[in-house]
Amino acid sequence: MNRLAQGFSLVELLLALAIGLVLVLGVSQVLISSRLTHASQQAAIVLQDDARFALSKMTQDIRQAGMLGCLATAVIDNAPAAFDRAISWEASGNAKSVTLVTANIGDGAGKPDWTVLSDCKHTAQAYVGAAPAAVPGQIRFGIRQLTYTHEAGQLKISTPTAPAKAVLMDNVRAFDISFGVAATPASTVVVRYDSHPINQSLIRSVRIVMTLQDPSGRVKDQTYSVVAALRNRLG
Structure with a gap:
């Protein structure tokens, strides 16, 4: 062969x-x-997008906390008690919440809880809900009270007119808030961060630290933080 x-x-x-x-x-x-x-990588991107959405919204509301128009609260007739406490917080059990009295900014979606009608010189009037139409020389300021609550692994939002908490985000493993405080009411410099400041008039900023988890376990827990300065002095 x-x-x-x-x-x-x-x-x-x-x-x-x-x-x-x-x-x-x-x-x-x-x-x-x-x-x-x-x-x-896709799971990490989803968590990052969720964090960006929630933190951007909260930052926007925090920056405008205490923005009640162009005149001081003492000048506003019929001002509700909430106007005197533009930012507050509460911890109960495993739930944490922060409440903001803030300008109805952005797209203006949602009915305002109050409306301030002012001439920005001498007079201002607060109305529950919407105010009458402004006359020449007057400006309308929509005000909302928003409560962000972290409980049972969810970040929720509610208002006085919609007290049922709507879920803003799921899979929130941890949510911590601390407040940057100044040494004196006249100072704008933050000297420390405190989770329970005694004097509200010393608050100058809010720091949020949030940890998100991927329910499928494809990526490790991701922690995000942001600091938002209050543009309106609280007094």
């Missing part, structure tokens, strides 16, 4: 199969690893 026409031996076939199997397993491992990496 012509030796050039001979086939492979059994040993050669087994060796070729073994090499092929190793190559297939290696390629499969690379594909699986790549897929897992992509899934974890």
